Amino acid sequence: MTTASIIAVEHVTKRFGRRAEAVTALTDVSLEVRRGEVVGLLGRNGAGKTTLVKTILGLLRPAEGTVRLFGGDPSDVDTHRRLGYSPEEPNFPRYLTPRQSLAFCGALSGLRGDALRTAVERQLDAAELRLVAGRQARQLSKGMTQRLSLAQAFLHGPELLILDEPTADLDPIGRRQVRDAIEAFRAGGGTVLLNSHLLSEVERVCDRVAIIHQGRLHREGKLDDLLAGGKELEDVFVEVVTAAGGGAGFLPQGDEPA
Amino acid sequence: MNRPPHLRTILTIVRFTLVENAGRRHLWWMIGVAFTLATGLALVGTFFPLPGFTTLQTVELFASTPASYFVLVVLVVLGLGLMRAEIDSGVAALILSRPVTAAEYVLGRYLGNAVAVAASLAVLGGGAFLVVLAGGDADWKLLYHFLVLSWNACVFLALVGALGVLIGTVAAIAVGALSFYALGSGGTYLISGIVDAGAITGAAAVVLRLFVALAPHVLASPLSAGQETVIGDAVFVFPGPTLADFVWSATWLVGALLFTIVLVERREL
Numbered sequence: 001m002t003t004a005s006i007i008a009v010e011h012v013t014k015r016f017g018r019r020a021e022a023v024t025a026l027t028d029v030s031l032e033v034r035r036g037e038v039v040g041l042l043g044r045n046g047a048g049k050t051t052l053v054k055t056i057l058g059l060l061r062p063a064e065g066t067v068r069l070f071g072g073d074p075s076d077v078d079t080h081r082r083l084g085y086s087p088e089e090p091n092f093p094r095y096l097t098p099r100q101s102l103a104f105c106g107a108l109s110g111l112r113g114d115a116l117r118t119a120v121e122r123q124l125d126a127a128e129l130r131l132v133a134g135r136q137a138r139q140l141s142k143g144m145t146q147r148l149s150l151a152q153a154f155l156h157g158p159e160l161l162i163l164d165e166p167t168a169d170l171d172p173i174g175r176r177q178v179r180d181a182i183e184a185f186r187a188g189g190g191t192v193l194l195n196s197h198l199l200s201e202v203e204r205v206c207d208r209v210a211i212i213h214q215g216r217l218h219r220e221g222k223l224d225d226l227l228a229g230g231k232e233l234e235d236v237f238v239e240v241v242t243a244a245g246g247g248a249g250f251l252p253q254g255d256e257p258a
Numbered sequence: 259m260n261r262p263p264h265l266r267t268i269l270t271i272v273r274f275t276l277v278e279n280a281g282r283r284h285l286w287w288m289i290g291v292a293f294t295l296a297t298g299l300a301l302v303g304t305f306f307p308l309p310g311f312t313t314l315q316t317v318e319l320f321a322s323t324p325a326s327y328f329v330l331v332v333l334v335v336l337g338l339g340l341m342r343a344e345i346d347s348g349v350a351a352l353i354l355s356r357p358v359t360a361a362e363y364v365l366g367r368y369l370g371n372a373v374a375v376a377a378s379l380a381v382l383g384g385g386a387f388l389v390v391l392a393g394g395d396a397d398w399k400l401l402y403h404f405l406v407l408s409w410n411a412c413v414f415l416a417l418v419g420a421l422g423v424l425i426g427t428v429a430a431i432a433v434g435a436l437s438f439y440a441l442g443s444g445g446t447y448l449i450s451g452i453v454d455a456g457a458i459t460g461a462a463a464v465v466l467r468l469f470v471a472l473a474p475h476v477l478a479s480p481l482s483a484g485q486e487t488v489i490g491d492a493v494f495v496f497p498g499p500t501l502a503d504f505v506w507s508a509t510w511l512v513g514a515l516l517f518t519i520v521l522v523e524r525r526e527l
Contacts, residue, residue: 054351054526054527059526060526085355087351093278093344095282096281100281104270104277107273107274108270108356108358136281
């Protein structure tokens with residue numbers, strides 16, 4: 001791992017449960033994210049992407065291997081001041097409004113006074129949440145909650161963004177806005193770990209891609225290298241997953257469609 | 259590994275927990291209903307004292323009963339939102355992805371809810387006290403009674419939070435609310451020896467004994483302190499809250515919070 005590492009995952013294995021019933025969600029995963037990069041984490045549903053993200057954040061503890069975040073232990077919460085995280089299924093305190101939720105998140109990250117107020121108002125505009133800024137979180141649609149989640153991730157000017165399926169509940173315009181925001185963030189020197197199964201999205205914004213399947217990292221490299229020879233990312237993804245034993249389809253094996 | 263809790267972070271969480279509680283319309287409704295009942299019944303008591311009770315005793319009894327039931331309901335409403343539900347919904351993970359330790363999160367959430375409960379009971383107690391005052395007698399013991407009720411509610415809130423993280427919200431609420439009820443009413447009699455748990459038959463005796471053995475020592479009401487009750491040939495005197503009771507229940511409160519912190523710290527989100 002290099003000195004420019006923002007995230008360094010080394011031989012991480014993660015199991016849920018104990019003894020015989022344990023489910024292995026990650027097996028010997030190693031991944032590095034360097035400063036200024038946008039790295040896409042690709043995989044099917046249940047591949048282990050979110051487990052890896054939570055392990056990087058220190059919300060889950062690996063059974064084996066190490067994770068370094070900004071060169072330190074991810075369980076050291078002071079390093080969290082430097083990152084913004086948007087979870088896969090975002091939820092906010094039910095009785096807080098988006099404005100209050102943003103102020104809460106900003107205050108926890110050390111923003112105070114005018115700086116906090118300015119940041120909150122800026123994010124309400126950027127996420128197009130001004131019209132619902134006074135509505136309680138329980139009254140927001142999934143799309144609005146997703147926008148709020150992204151707004152809180154960008155709020156305090158982090159160095160690293162960890163975005164877990166950030167556009168899953170957004171419409172096409174919202175997706176484009178998120179792509180633009182990620183590109184602007186990278187242009188400003190920011191680093192992004194983007195967890196997604198939307199290949200087109202990853203193809204447009206990522207410098208490097210890691211493909212994970214059934215808890216194992218099967219391919220990792222620069223996007224240009226992976227797409228050498230005019231391949232589409234979808235072809236590469238299907239090829240990797242199929243080679244790893246996935247992609248059998250929805251039908252039970254051996255059955256033929258009528 | 260982690261730094262000691264920062265007071266500023268705790269206060270930030272307390273502040274926004276209070277803001278969130280202020281946004282719970284059903285909580286305002288409950289306070290309104292309890293306040294109306296407490297003061298309304300207190301007024302009724304001034305005109306129609308119960309047989310064998312003085313006017314003041316009737317007013318105190320009438321005012322504190324709705325307040326006790328309000329506490330039970332609040333334990334359910336705030337207890338449900340106290341950490342366990344947030345862990346399940348992912349709100350806790352969102353907060354802990356910020357520079358916040360488990361201790362700051364638990365203490366901030368607990369204190370915010372405890373302040374909300376205490377403030378609600380202060381409103382109820384204040385209303386009842388004003389009725390007594392209007393009747394021409396300033397009975398400070400009534401305010402002391404509400405202070406004790408607030409303290410008991412805060413102890414149980416900590417326990418419900420800990421049990422919630424440990425065994426599941428619904429079960430925790432049931433245990434917390436039942437033990438509050440059992441100790442708040444029958445428990446006082448059991449602890450003070452007025453009623454022997456052995457005299458109660460069957461499962462009820464087992465449950466009551468368990469509550470008394472496991473739950474914290476609920477402070478007896480100062481309103482009944484010193485009152486005599488005759489059961490059979492024996493005369494029992496109701497106990498009042500003592501300093502030892504406060505220390506004992508504070509130990510439970512601190513223990514419950516430390517236990518919750520350890521659980522949240524060890525739990526994977």
